[in-house]
Amino acid sequence: MVMFGLGLLAIAAIFVLFGLGYQNLPIWLNLATLLCPAGLIFGVVATVLRNRRR
Numbered sequence: 001m002v003m004f005g006l007g008l009l010a011i012a013a014i015f016v017l018f019g020l021g022y023q024n025l026p027i028w029l030n031l032a033t034l035l036c037p038a039g040l041i042f043g044v045v046a047t048v049l050r051n052r053r054r
Contacts, residue, residue, distance in 0.1 A: 002045060007036025 010032035017025060 001039065003035045003039030003042060007039055007042055011036060
């Protein structure tokens with residue numbers, strides 16, 4: 001859940017910075033947006049594995 005939240009925060013930061021006129025954003029910020037789908041996949045897999053054990 002934390003990874004997903006950090007990814008969403010990075011996406012929001014990119015939208016805000018782009019709206020303020022910044023165009024050459026740092027690569028680390030662009031790569032941080034990949035945390036959003038990675039966190040979602042991690043959460044879904046963890047939920048499926050946890051429910052499968054029951």
